[in-house]
Amino acid sequence: MHPRLELRNISKRYPGVVANDDVSLSIQPGEIHAVLGENGAGKSTLMKIIYGAAHADSGEIYCDGNLILAHNPAMSRALGIEMVYQHFALFESVSVVENIALSASSAFNLPSLAEKIRELSLRYGMPIDPHRQVHDLSVGERQRVEIVRCLLQAPKLLILDEPTSVLTPQAVVKLFDTLRQLAAEGCSIVYISHKLDEVQELCDTATVLRNGKVTGTARPKETTSLELARMMVGSKLPEMHVSPAAPSEKPVLEVRDLSAKARDHFGVDLKDVSFNVHGGEIVGLAGVSGNGQAELIALLSGERRHGQGDAIKINGTPAASLRPDERRKLGLAFVPEERLGRGAVPSHTLWENAVLTAHRFGTVRKGLVDRRRAAAFASGIIDRFKVKANGPAATAQSLSGGNLQKYIVGREIALAPKLLLVSQPTWGVDVGASAFIRQTIVDLSRAGTAVFVVSEELDELFEICDRLLVICQGRVSPPLLRTSTDREEIGLLMTGRTMGKDQTGSSSVALQD
Amino acid sequence: MRIAAPVLASVLTLIVGSIFFASLGHDPLPTLYAFFVEPLSSMNGLSEWLLKASPLILIACGLAIGFRANVWNIGAEGQFIMGAVAASGVGLFWSDPDSALLLPLMFLAGMAAGMAWAAIPAFLRSRMNTNEILVTLMMTYIATLFLSYLVHGPWRDPAGFNYPQTALLPAAAMFQSFDPAYRLNSSIFITVVAVFLMWLFTDRSFLGYKMSVSGAAPLAARYAGFRESAAVWIGLLAGGAAAGIAGMAEAAGPLGQLSPQVSPGYGFAAIIVAFIGRLNAFGIVLGGLLMSLLFLGGEGVQMTLALPSALTRIFQGILLFFLLAADFFIFYRIRLVRPAPDAHALETAR
Ligand SMILES: Nc1ncnc2c1ncn2[C@@H]1O[C@H](COP(=O)(O)OP(=O)(O)OP(=O)(O)O)[C@@H](O)[C@H]1O
Ligand SMILES: [Mg+2]
Numbered sequence: 091m092h093p094r095l096e097l098r099n100i101s102k103r104y105p106g107v108v109a110n111d112d113v114s115l116s117i118q119p120g121e122i123h124a125v126l127g128e129n130g131a132g133k134s135t136l137m138k139i140i141y142g143a144a145h146a147d148s149g150e151i152y153c154d155g156n157l158i159l160a161h162n163p164a165m166s167r168a169l170g171i172e173m174v175y176q177h178f179a180l181f182e183s184v185s186v187v188e189n190i191a192l193s194a195s196s197a198f199n200l201p202s203l204a205e206k207i208r209e210l211s212l213r214y215g216m217p218i219d220p221h222r223q224v225h226d227l228s229v230g231e232r233q234r235v236e237i238v239r240c241l242l243q244a245p246k247l248l249i250l251d252e253p254t255s256v257l258t259p260q261a262v263v264k265l266f267d268t269l270r271q272l273a274a275e276g277c278s279i280v281y282i283s284h285k286l287d288e289v290q291e292l293c294d295t296a297t298v299l300r301n302g303k304v305t306g307t308a309r310p311k312e313t314t315s316l317e318l319a320r321m322m323v324g325s326k327l328p329e330m331h332v333s334p335a336a337p338s339e340k341p342v343l344e345v346r347d348l349s350a351k352a353r354d355h356f357g358v359d360l361k362d363v364s365f366n367v368h369g370g371e372i373v374g375l376a377g378v379s380g381n382g383q384a385e386l387i388a389l390l391s392g393e394r395r396h397g398q399g400d401a402i403k404i405n406g407t408p409a410a411s412l413r414p415d416e417r418r419k420l421g422l423a424f425v426p427e428e429r430l431g432r433g434a435v436p437s438h439t440l441w442e443n444a445v446l447t448a449h450r451f452g453t454v455r456k457g458l459v460d461r462r463r464a465a466a467f468a469s470g471i472i473d474r475f476k477v478k479a480n481g482p483a484a485t486a487q488s489l490s491g492g493n494l495q496k497y498i499v500g501r502e503i504a505l506a507p508k509l510l511l512v513s514q515p516t517w518g519v520d521v522g523a524s525a526f527i528r529q530t531i532v533d534l535s536r537a538g539t540a541v542f543v544v545s546e547e548l549d550e551l552f553e554i555c556d557r558l559l560v561i562c563q564g565r566v567s568p569p570l571l572r573t574s575t576d577r578e579e580i581g582l583l584m585t586g587r588t589m590g591k592d593q594t595g596s597s598s599v600a601l602q603d
Numbered sequence: 604m605r606i607a608a609p610v611l612a613s614v615l616t617l618i619v620g621s622i623f624f625a626s627l628g629h630d631p632l633p634t635l636y637a638f639f640v641e642p643l644s645s646m647n648g649l650s651e652w653l654l655k656a657s658p659l660i661l662i663a664c665g666l667a668i669g670f671r672a673n674v675w676n677i678g679a680e681g682q683f684i685m686g687a688v689a690a691s692g693v694g695l696f697w698s699d700p701d702s703a704l705l706l707p708l709m710f711l712a713g714m715a716a717g718m719a720w721a722a723i724p725a726f727l728r729s730r731m732n733t734n735e736i737l738v739t740l741m742m743t744y745i746a747t748l749f750l751s752y753l754v755h756g757p758w759r760d761p762a763g764f765n766y767p768q769t770a771l772l773p774a775a776a777m778f779q780s781f782d783p784a785y786r787l788n789s790s791i792f793i794t795v796v797a798v799f800l801m802w803l804f805t806d807r808s809f810l811g812y813k814m815s816v817s818g819a820a821p822l823a824a825r826y827a828g829f830r831e832s833a834a835v836w837i838g839l840l841a842g843g844a845a846a847g848i849a850g851m852a853e854a855a856g857p858l859g860q861l862s863p864q865v866s867p868g869y870g871f872a873a874i875i876v877a878f879i880g881r882l883n884a885f886g887i888v889l890g891g892l893l894m895s896l897l898f899l900g901g902e903g904v905q906m907t908l909a910l911p912s913a914l915t916r917i918f919q920g921i922l923l924f925f926l927l928a929a930d931f932f933i934f935y936r937i938r939l940v941r942p943a944p945d946a947h948a949l950e951t952a953r
Contacts, residue, residue: 391826392828393825393826413828413830414825414826414827414828415827415828415829416828417828418828424826426826428822431820431822431823432820432822432823432826433823433826434823435816435819435820435823436819436820437819438815438816438819442812445809445812446816446823446826446827447827449809454809457808457809457810458807458808458809459807459808459809459812
């Protein structure tokens with residue numbers, strides 16, 4: 091029997107880098123195959139080549155034994171190949187069902203398609219309303235749309251480029267069930283993730299890439315995650331050092347009775363949110379995506395302003411009605427969850443993107459942008475955070491996902507903030523770089539910065555946070571000390587089961603403030 | 604890619620233009636020669652070429668600053684007219700017609716009037732979120748009618764045999780020609796300075812940087828705290844100021860008085876110039892020279908070959924059409940999709 095997919099000697103270069111170097115691999119029908127590698131190893135590039143969204147400089151692709159020539163995405167879909175891109179490819183201005191209809195290869199009928207989407211998405215544990223406009227959706231919801239879009243086509247080969255980066259744990263469990271079932275029916279799956287436990291749970295085989303070359307293969311179920319990590323990174327993983335917090339006397343961030351109506355009727359209203367973050371500590375916000383995190387973060391960052399100025403105080407100054415740049419003057423820095431288009435301008439270079447928030451740090455003088463200093467600032471971030479990029483003049487969109495994330499986190503940390511807000515700090519970042527980013531955040535906090543982290547990864551929160559808050563349906567729980575709570579209690583709070591007046595079960599409410 | 608589209612569009616325009624001439628019964632090659640080469644073969648032709656390119660380039664520079672931030676001012680024609688009106692008003696009615704201050708005052712009046720005319724849509728957009736495309740366009744009609752009222756009514760020259768035009772501006776209110784034989788005058792230096800300022804603003808200044816972020820990624824601009832309303836105000840005022848100054852230079856240059864036809868459509872043509880120039884200072888200079896040649900060539904063949912005067916507009920239209928089409932086909936691909944027969948509709952049809 092022919093393999094479902096066979097790659098022979100695929101090479102691809104971009105200016106300044108060899109993204110894929112003589113890559114060969116083959117995948118049998120029904121096989122779930124992981125592609126592993128550091129940020130910038132060439133995984134996404136290889137997937138785009140398989141799908142026809144990018145073209146190899148040399149090499150051949152066989153599908154079911156047939157050589158594919160003059161390749162493009164439409165042709166891939168006709169062959170039964172579907173792909174979820176790492177950076178979603180959705181049309182912002184139209185609804186979910188219209189988006190899915192646009193990529194359907196066959197004729198469609200909107201009402202019945204909408205019904206099918208609703209039904210299928212529920213069955214797969216990723217409920218989406220087919221009539222919502224995509225620009226209103228959070229990143230997590232967009233990811234669901236992308237996955238459901240592919241599943242609808244009943245593919246023969248499914249490519250998933252970091253599909254679980256912003257899915258809830260529950261949705262991941264359901265997704266894996268679905269994928270296993272698809273595989274049992276003969277569909278081959280290529281799976282990319284930096285979460286090694288997922289890879290071990292799901293994948294039969296794995297190919298490891300480093301600097302564009304295949305450096306090894308593995309059977310993840312028979313390999314420890316430490317070994318996998320070592321194959322990817324090529325060296326030992328750095329170890330985390332989390333020293334005990336020494337919180338400052340006065341809080342740096344104070345939120346008092348913050349209530350806000352959702353911006354549209356799909357959002358979540360925030361109700362009486364109160365919490366403090368002190369200098370020198372890290373406070374984490376856990377919760378299932380879509381429970382008001384986006385609203386809270388927008389209000390804290392200043393992207394959305396609030397009429398009642400003292401609902402949010404930064405270093406004692408009422409800040410709720412200030413613009414983001416005014417809050418930044420008070421010492422705020424912020425990493426948003428969308429890196430392309432919000433945290434960075436895709437078509438601008440890295441040095442231009444440094445100016446976006448570092449314009450108070452010598453990159454702008456007398457009203458003119460100082461290109462040399464901006465480039466030096468960008469180079470500093472690239473060196474310190476080991477961002478793989480073709481220098482400060484590379485455009486943001488030419489970076490691999492994890493590398494852009496490192497760049498944005500690095501930029502905000504380089505601003506030496508007094509208060510750092512981070513949403514999904516290690517989204518799409520490889521294991522080595524994740525550990526580095528977490529360590530940097532911890533070190534920053536231990537040097538006196540107040541850090542507020544929003545993440546869907548409980549493991550991450552437990553690793554770095556001193557106190558944890560849980561958000562559920564727009565309400566934020568009282569703070570819990572990391573050392574005296576556990577995943578189970580947080581998990582219950584996330585589903586809202588112990589929320590409410592009596593607070594039974596939250597045994598370890600921190601008494602700190 | 605960015606350069607390919609305007610070049611491709613220009614070539615396609617020439618081809619379609621030739622077909623067009625042929626269908627009107629003119630041999631294409633000599634006609635194209637008469638259109639594009641003959642105007643530039645005399646000293647006077649060159650002077651006219653630069654004279655017409657100057658306002659186009661000036662206005663396009665102002666407009667491009669807004670376009671880069673997705674602020675769509677398409678009412679430069681109205682701002683141009685108001686600039687001409689205000690400047691002529693000062694020139695005609697200032698107490699001392701020989702004052703050396705007259706021209707600078709007219710410059711300021713023209714600029715202020717253009718900006719004021721653009722400030723109305725800016726205010727409406729930033730306060731009430733109106734669409735600036737519609738408002739700027741409608742303001743153009745108001746300006747045109749206002750000018751018409753003035754020259755037919757209160758400002759009409761009593762010694763002018765009832766022609767709808769004002770008296771001639773005094774000599775101190777006029778830009779000096781370089782040579783009395785030709786119309787090209789010193790106002791072209793204003794355009795040279797404007798091109799430099801535009802380059803400085805868009806390529807080097809922090810304000811220009813903020814505007815480009817607003818245009819390229821509005822969410823990133825909000826993330827960084829760049830004010831959207833600032834981009835709207837700066838974008839519209841820059842266009843208004845440039846168009847107002849161009850209007851002033853037209854009245855105080857080749858025309859020397861106000862009449863209903865102060866503008867041969869510079870305000871609209873400048874939009875095309877800005878896009879052919881890819882919203883970039885250097886590109887706009889080239890785009891302005893090309894567009895000016897279209898104006899000249901149109902006039903030329905109208906006189907020598909008795910072709911209709913609408914030809915200039917047609918060429919402008921074709922050029923813009925091909926430019927947009929070239930951009931479109933570079934960035935998008937067309938796919939045909941047939942809608943599925945609606946099961947319900949089929950049933951009811953049966
Ligand atoms: N369009 C492009 N232009 C220039 N360079 C590119 C482009 N796309 C990718 N690259 C470069 O190719 C290399 C591989 O990128 P790729 O996106 O395949 O990495 P990846 O393995 O998917 O990383 P990540 O885990 O961060 O998503 C990177 O160094 C990247 O900078
Ligand atoms: Mg990738």
